Amino acid sequence: MSRLFWVLEKTDSNKFPYRLNIKKGDKILLSLFVQDRWPGAGKHIFCLRDEEKTTEVYEEIEKVPVISAKRYGKRLSIVLDRPVNKRCDFLFLKKKYKSREGEYEQIFWRTQQGIKERKPRVKLTARGSESFHVLIDKNEKYPWKFPNCTVERTQLKAGDYALLSDEGIIAVVERKNFHNMISDFGSLHLLHMKLGELEEYKHAAMVVEAHYDDFLKPDKLKFYSPSYLSKVWAEIFAYHPHFQIIFAGNRKMGKEWTLRFFHAVTSHEKDSIPTAVAEEAANYDSSGDFI
Numbered sequence: 354m355s356r357l358f359w360v361l362e363k364t365d366s367n368k369f370p371y372r373l374n375i376k377k378g379d380k381i382l383l384s385l386f387v388q389d390r391w392p393g394a395g396k397h398i399f400c401l402r403d404e405e406k407t408t409e410v411y412e413e414i415e416k417v418p419v420i421s422a423k424r425y426g427k428r429l430s431i432v433l434d435r436p437v438n439k440r441c442d443f444l445f446l447k448k449k450y451k452s453r454e455g456e457y458e459q460i461f462w463r464t465q466q467g468i469k470e471r472k473p474r475v476k477l478t479a480r481g482s483e484s485f486h487v488l489i490d491k492n493e494k495y496p497w498k499f500p501n502c503t504v505e506r507t508q509l510k511a512g513d514y515a516l517l518s519d520e521g522i523i524a525v526v527e528r529k530n531f532h533n534m535i536s537d538f539g540s541l542h543l544l545h546m547k548l549g550e551l552e553e554y555k556h557a558a559m560v561v562e563a564h565y566d567d568f569l570k571p572d573k574l575k576f577y578s579p580s581y582l583s584k585v586w587a588e589i590f591a592y593h594p595h596f597q598i599i600f601a602g603n604r605k606m607g608k609e610w611t612l613r614f615f616h617a618v619t620s621h622e623k624d625s626i627p628t629a630v631a632e633e634a635a636n637y638d639s640s641g642d643f644i
Contacts, residue, residue, distance in 0.1 A: 357382070357419035359433055361390060362411035372411055373462075375419070375431075383429075383443075385460065386605075391438045392464045396611040400443070423553050426621050444569040471493055485619050497528070497608035511550045512557070516615045524556035526620045530604075531563040531573070534616065538577065538585055548593050556618045558597035562607045565600045 369386035376382065384403035390399045420439075421432035430442040446459040483585040490497045497514070499589040509515055512525030527547070529537070537544045550556040568586065569579040577585075590598065601607035 359415065359417045359419055359431070360413060361415035362413050364411050368618055369498060371414075372403060375422070383461075385443075387462060392441065392462055393497045400462050402458065402460060416524040420537045438464075454552075455465055465515070487615065488515040488517050488522070489513070491526070497604075497611065498611060499608075512545070514611060516556075516618055518619075518622060520622075522554065523550055523622055524615060526557070526614065528557040528607065528611075529561045530557060531561075532567070533569055534561060534563070534575075535577070536580070541585065541588075544589075545592060548589070548596055552593060552596050556614075558599055558611075558614060560601050560607045560611055562601055562604050564602050 355377050358376045362372045362374070364370055364372050364386065366386070367561050368613045371387045371390060373385045373387050374381050374383065383526060385400040386403055387400050388398050418434040419431060420434050421430070423430045428442045429445070432442070433439045437574035439463045441462060443464060444461045447456045448459055449456055483505070484501050484505040486505070487499050487511060488505050488507050490513045491506045492508075493513050505517075509525070511527075513528040514526040515522045549557065551559070565586070567573060568609075569621055573580060574582070599610055601609075601610050
């Protein structure tokens with residue numbers, strides 16, 4: 354996968370003396386006019402989007418490889434391959450006009466230290482809607498209940514519960530209890546195949562209505578030793594590093610975690626940052642380029 358680069362240029366403007374580009378090859382994914390080279394201590398820099406991605410040639414003063422580009426709701430977090438001034442994020446906000454219809458955009462460039470010092474009042478990045486559309490596999494005998502949500506029983510291709518949006522299914526959850534897991538361990542290769550299918554979804558998890566140590570208690574096990582099951586769980590985590598496995602403890606906590614998970618996914622999908630950047634951030638992995 355091609356690297357992303359952080360490119361800072363000097364402009365002729367007094368108000369916005371720099372232009373910051375995030376580039377992939379020759380393609381500009383994000384272009385912002387900014388007021389400084391880097392946010393000072395405790396400061397946030399206001400940015401103006403270069404809508405036209407101006408072709409005017411400016412003096413390049415920095416070009417740094419991007420180690421990490423991740424999207425968290427309205428935030429785009431960047432980590433650069435250098436020892437100082439390496440971590441920052443961009444906050445993309447939509448504000449309604451006070452005197453007329455419509456919205457306008459505000460973009461703020463912030464550093465790790467600046468975020469700590471400003472101590473924002475809003476602590477949660479994701480604030481999902483209280484109501485959403487849940488699909489429940491028709492083979493679920495005693496399904497979880499989701500109050501205030503639209504619930505539909507159907508045949509799911511993967512998972513037991515799914516979150517439906519206008520774009521289709523955006524999250525899936527496989528529900529397991531202790532006995533389900535013990536049974537699945539008898540056909541471990543099939544379990545890996547099932548988890549692999551779930552991994553094809555952008556947001557996916559397996560919620561286990563048991564604690565991890567339940568699988569290590571000899572009095573609960575009939576066919577397997579605690580040592581063997583500890584190795585099985587280690588293999589599952591190793592083979593599926595991008596798949597969430599939650600030991601919820603019981604039915605109630607399993608449902609509660611899934612509800613909050615769907616809330617957060619709904620919020621994340623509704624929040625917007627520039628499309629090209631969002632797509633790259635969703636898939637960007639520079640692990641092969643950096644040691």
